[in-house]
Amino acid sequence: MNYQFQWGVLWSGQSGSWLLQGVLTTLGISALAWILAAALGILSGALRTVPWRPLRAAAVFYVEFFRNVPLLVWMFFWYFGVPPLLPRPVQDWLFNHGAEFWAGMFALGVYHGARMSEVIRSGIQSIPRTQFEASMAMGLTTFQAYRLVIVPIALRLIVPPATNESLNLLKNSSVALTISVAELTFQTRQIETYTAKAIEALTAGTLIYLVLCVSIAAVMAWVERRFRIPGLIARGG
Amino acid sequence: MSETVIEFKAVDKWFGKLHVLRAVDLAVSVGEVVVVCGPSGSGKSTLIRCVNGLEAIQGGELVVLGESITRPGVRMPALRTRVGMVFQSFNLFPHMTVLQNITLAPVRVKGLSAAEAEKTARALLERVRIPDKAAAYPANLSGGQQQRVAIARALAMQPRIMLFDEPTSALDPEMINEVLDVMTDLAKDGMTMMVVTHEMGFARRVAHRVVFMDGGSIVEEAAPEAFFAAAQSDRAREFLSKILTH
Numbered sequence: 030m031n032y033q034f035q036w037g038v039l040w041s042g043q044s045g046s047w048l049l050q051g052v053l054t055t056l057g058i059s060a061l062a063w064i065l066a067a068a069l070g071i072l073s074g075a076l077r078t079v080p081w082r083p084l085r086a087a088a089v090f091y092v093e094f095f096r097n098v099p100l101l102v103w104m105f106f107w108y109f110g111v112p113p114l115l116p117r118p119v120q121d122w123l124f125n126h127g128a129e130f131w132a133g134m135f136a137l138g139v140y141h142g143a144r145m146s147e148v149i150r151s152g153i154q155s156i157p158r159t160q161f162e163a164s165m166a167m168g169l170t171t172f173q174a175y176r177l178v179i180v181p182i183a184l185r186l187i188v189p190p191a192t193n194e195s196l197n198l199l200k201n202s203s204v205a206l207t208i209s210v211a212e213l214t215f216q217t218r219q220i221e222t223y224t225a226k227a228i229e230a231l232t233a234g235t236l237i238y239l240v241l242c243v244s245i246a247a248v249m250a251w252v253e254r255r256f257r258i259p260g261l262i263a264r265g266g
Numbered sequence: 267m268s269e270t271v272i273e274f275k276a277v278d279k280w281f282g283k284l285h286v287l288r289a290v291d292l293a294v295s296v297g298e299v300v301v302v303c304g305p306s307g308s309g310k311s312t313l314i315r316c317v318n319g320l321e322a323i324q325g326g327e328l329v330v331l332g333e334s335i336t337r338p339g340v341r342m343p344a345l346r347t348r349v350g351m352v353f354q355s356f357n358l359f360p361h362m363t364v365l366q367n368i369t370l371a372p373v374r375v376k377g378l379s380a381a382e383a384e385k386t387a388r389a390l391l392e393r394v395r396i397p398d399k400a401a402a403y404p405a406n407l408s409g410g411q412q413q414r415v416a417i418a419r420a421l422a423m424q425p426r427i428m429l430f431d432e433p434t435s436a437l438d439p440e441m442i443n444e445v446l447d448v449m450t451d452l453a454k455d456g457m458t459m460m461v462v463t464h465e466m467g468f469a470r471r472v473a474h475r476v477v478f479m480d481g482g483s484i485v486e487e488a489a490p491e492a493f494f495a496a497a498q499s500d501r502a503r504e505f506l507s508k509i510l511t512h
């Protein structure tokens with residue numbers, strides 16, 4: 030083996046700032062997409078359990094449509110497919126204002142929202158129906174029962190699977206490199222191109238993803254403990 | 267004649283093909299305590315769940331506090347603030363403290379300030395004899411304590427009617443009385459109550475009337491003394507012999 034490791038390529042030249050920008054872009058696109066996914070997931074997950082069929086049907090459509098389209102196709106759709114449908118000035122404006130970032134964020138958020146929806150639905154369905162009845166019996170509207178009782182309980186129950194989904198979302202943000210979002214994977218590829226040092230660049234990328242994921246898992250573990258429902262079996266950690 | 271607050275008029279209820287309430291007629295006056303008993307599956311829970319609209323009816327008419335609740339456009343949440351319900355399984359919200367459980371509806375539905383609601387809640391906890399549990403979570407209470415909180419939670423809306431669906435069936439024997447005592451106090455204070463229960467001692471002492479159901483119909487209604495001493499129907503006698511001898 031005559032490969033010469035040169036770890037120095039990671040901090041010489043522009044590599045350091047590329048990596049930093051990559052991390053920031055990855056965090057930015059993931060955080061925004063996560064908020065979108067959480068909002069869509071809670072909304073559609075709750076709608077799938079309400080007593081009105083048309084709302085349930087709309088939520089089923091959203092989930093089945095989006096989770097069954099590959100994320101990559103979906104990103105291409107928003108980046109290459111949609112802008113040509115818009116008026117020329119809007120297109121120009123978009124491409125001058127980071128269209129790829131917004132297309133990627135939107136695709137990621139909507140796709141993971143559909144997956145989050147299933148997690149939230151299963152959480153809601155694990156709550157005994159009588160909790161809903163008790164809420165209604167005291168005069169809450171269906172909306173209030175969901176907002177004040179059902180969803181808050183469900184969110185506390187689903188932290189572990191939601192952690193999993195959040196990590197998937199972060200890792201899937203790397204797909205945005207295909208529409209030239211300069212996120213972390215994109216930047217490691219760039220370092221590799223400039224320095225021809227693939228192992229070093231990819232190792233750096235790998236370690237950074239690892240650190241990000243472990244940090245997110247730690248935060249979620251804290252959230253789980255902080256909002257634990259008293260009386261449920263305490264999980265380790 | 268005293269005011270009628272609940273009136274079933276030939277009420278029919280189906281679950282799909284299952285005919286669960288068959289032309290039920292029943293009138294409850296203000297301040298009256300009605301105990302509903304009967305074999306499992308006879309429709310007792312369904313009967314009282316119709317009163318606050320947890321179950322819809324398919325035939326007849328049901329008038330609660332002067333409002334026909336089968337009329338289209340009737341606002342059920344508003345009606346439900348005046349009809350409290352206590353369930354067999356307590357149904358306290360596990361993520362909220364006792365105090366939060368009790369103040370939720372007064373604040374969110376009636377628009378009381380948090381301070382007012384808390385004041386009422388503490389007075390009610392006093393009344394159900396657990397003043398020191400305001401900050402506890404349901405999971406840290408005994409079944410009897412949880413059910414008393416559930417009663418306090420329902421009373422916090424100052425309902426005119428209270429419905430109880432087997433409030434002591436999920437309790438260990440030594441806790442049944444603490445709940446029945448609270449219910450007895452409530453009855454003495456003049457609350458209108460419909461109580462599904464197999465606690466015949468409670469029925470004897472507190473009820474003004476016992477309603478016996480079987481197969482979705484009211485087979486017999488009578489004052490407790492008359493019902494226990496000399497039930498008219500075979501089915502009621504058979505039911506009583508089973509329930510009183512064990």
Ligand SMILES: Nc1ncnc2c1ncn2[C@@H]1O[C@H](COP(=O)(O)OP(=O)(O)OP(=O)(O)O)[C@@H](O)[C@H]1O
Binds near residue numbers: 286307310312
């Ligand atoms: N949501 C429902 N869907 C279908 N059938 C139901 C439903 N709820 C109750 N039933 C049926 O309706 C009948 C009456 O039920 P209900 O719960 O009112 O009986 P009950 O007298 O309260 O019995 P128990 O003493 O066991 O509580 C039963 O045959 C029951 O199986």
Ligand SMILES: [Mg+2]
Binds near residue numbers: 310311312431432
């Ligand atoms: Mg029942």
